[in-house]
Amino acid sequence: MTVTRIYLPLDGPGLRRLQVTGRAGTAPVRAYAVTPALERANPADRLEEELEFAALVEAATAARDVAGAGKRVVAAADVDSALVGSPSGGSGPWPSSVDLSAALELRRVVSFHVDETPGGSDDDLLWYDVTEIDEVVRLTS
Template sequence: MRVYLPVTLAELQHVSPVVLTPRVGHAVTPALRELWPDEDDEGWEYAAQSAAADGSLLLLAADPTAPALRVVVAADVPDASVRLLDDAPVASAVEVSCEVGTSRMASVHVDEPAAAGDVAAAAGGDEAAIERLDERDLLWYDVTEIGEIPTR
């Protein structure tokens, strides 16, 4: 199953080999499909990725030392490692119970460095910055490019 995992650049760039611990991620769930019944697969995937970007923002709020860019890892994990949450905070939220190494990662999605000011402000609770981030798309990186993702 394709999942979108909220992470920070520190998690990706300061440990080798990269292995993400189990966490709440996002996926195309029945609840997400029900919420937006007129969407297609691409729209649902985008919604799950966007929810993961919001999750990354929460991680940044908890760790102000991490580079201020939202980061989402798209990964393919066994269905048995994904559990729907009973009281999910958002329709796409799932619990991913397995570790995710680079062999399971499909891609990495990161804000462009020019967004760092808005990301830092949004992590601090600035509603206007959050709205500006909603208008930004994350940049796509291949897993082999993790070490080359610019932080500023």
């Protein structure tokens, strides 16, 4: 199985649903990943890590709409590439936009990225391992 790293913005209820049910979202699920459009938009970024960071930043920016006044949360996950497709209805302003054809499963999440303070800047996210989901839920409640 080929995998794609995706970044999924979550709000508090979505994070708790992922914690309790092991699943987040209803297909199609809007997420963010390294795409050809993102590579074209960032021609100076040659390393995969730089492009992944750009996708994470776009997901964190989109998370502002999801989180409202709370802390932004982005789940990073490695999903089956067959589940990742072009976004329905266009990508909007985000070249890293993708749609997942199935809900995100907790077993695919590798980490969470969370604002240190509500309304933090895009590059001011704290990193938590997936095993720390209880702490992430506590921080965002």
